[in-house]
Amino acid sequence: MQTPPDTPHTLDRFSIRRAPLVFLLLLAGLGIRLYPVFQLDIEPRGDRELLVSLLADEWRSNWSYSLEGHPTAVMMPVYPVVVGLLRWVMPDSWTPLLVLQALLGTLAAWFVFRIAWRISRIPGVAWGTFFLCLFYPPLILLGLKIEPGMLYAFSLAFGIWLLSFTLVRTAPLAHILLAAFLFMGVIYLSPKILILIPFLAVWAGLKSYDRLTGMLGAFALCLACIVCLMPWMARNFISTGGSFLSPPALWLPSSRAWPMLEGHQFTLQPTPPDRMNRFVTMPDSMRFFSRSVKQPRGCGEGFFCVDSHSGSPHIPGCCPELVPAGRGEGRLAWKVPWSTEACFSRSLFHYCCWFWWELRQPFSI
Numbered sequence: 001m002q003t004p005p006d007t008p009h010t011l012d013r014f015s016i017r018r019a020p021l022v023f024l025l026l027l028a029g030l031g032i033r034l035y036p037v038f039q040l041d042i043e044p045r046g047d048r049e050l051l052v053s054l055l056a057d058e059w060r061s062n063w064s065y066s067l068e069g070h071p072t073a074v075m076m077p078v079y080p081v082v083v084g085l086l087r088w089v090m091p092d093s094w095t096p097l098l099v100l101q102a103l104l105g106t107l108a109a110w111f112v113f114r115i116a117w118r119i120s121r122i123p124g125v126a127w128g129t130f131f132l133c134l135f136y137p138p139l140i141l142l143g144l145k146i147e148p149g150m151l152y153a154f155s156l157a158f159g160i161w162l163l164s165f166t167l168v169r170t171a172p173l174a175h176i177l178l179a180a181f182l183f184m185g186v187i188y189l190s191p192k193i194l195i196l197i198p199f200l201a202v203w204a205g206l207k208s209y210d211r212l213t214g215m216l217g218a219f220a221l222c223l224a225c226i227v228c229l230m231p232w233m234a235r236n237f238i239s240t241g242g243s244f245l246s247p248p249a250l251w252l253p254s255s256r257a258w259p260m261l262e263g264h265q266f267t268l269q270p271t272p273p274d275r276m277n278r279f280v281t282m283p284d285s286m287r288f289f290s291r292s293v294k295q296p297r298g299c300g301e302g303f304f305c306v307d308s309h310s311g312s313p314h315i316p317g318c319c320p321e322l323v324p325a326g327r328g329e330g331r332l333a334w335k336v337p338w339s340t341e342a343c344f345s346r347s348l349f350h351y352c353c354w355f356w357w358e359l360r361q362p363f364s365i
Contacts, residue, residue, distance in 0.1 A: 022113070022130075026106055029134040033102035033143050042094055042144055059084035060091070071239035077232075078124055078188040081149035094146065101143040104154040111131035112159035118164045119360050148189045155186045156193070163200060166208040166217075180221050184228040218263040 036042070044053040051074060058066050066075050087094045113130035120126065135140060143150045161180035183200075186193045201218035208214025 030106045036097040055080035056083035073236045076188045101150040107145040108154040108157040111161045152189045163204040
């Protein structure tokens, strides 16, 4: 059933009459988000937050996306670059980033409120969605983490709000193009959006006032999002020897395991045959820390991991001929002497392994 076009009389009445209340609620939500920012000493603590901090500092100091001077594909680059720019302005404080995330979280709640009203036309649904997004504690805490989750949520909500304009007869083309650019930017925050984009595009196409034009636009949006990944994949292939999005490579133990690992002498043990080609048997205590770091010398690219329990390396789908890669800041790593040809031939396998690993994890941005 086609959604009826917006009537300015109905929409404006709801928007204008409730604007003061909406504004007060937005101020309350922003205040709740800003209070812990100025009351708590928030710094990177988890593995993922520390990784973002390292990437941001590398970008701020060297203007290169790398780890310890080596190009990396550890995570999508937009968020570390944004953090690096903010750290360049105020290098000794995380407050600007957290204030920005509080503002984005508040605006994301407003966008979701407008989406709920535009789609349902039921005030109760719109208000309930607004209160949930504005005052739900996990969403508030998400803005206090140095992770791309809040920027991801804001961009996604903004893009869906722009797509909702296709439900009316006079959908501005600029809104649709801006939504496409937003989704392409969100891909560089987290590639998981690739799973949602086809569904969002088809939904907007089927619900659009002109269905044929909407479906053509949906196809163009999906194609544009795929094409926009080509620069990142080309950069990965040139810098790290793999054409994948984020190939699994460098594994380090969780923060709770660091005291047990620092200063401990490990012995090199061959990977058991039953774990050679099984990606899903990685220990739970190991974190997805970094992927594909190119070596400074030699013709081969190395992949790293370390077992936080026994210290023996376990690397999926590779030979057990391992050599020590060195110790840095109390962390032990191992490298596999793969050639560039071997990396290229196994890139599809590792991308499939990465995709399967992501699907098995609890959903997170």
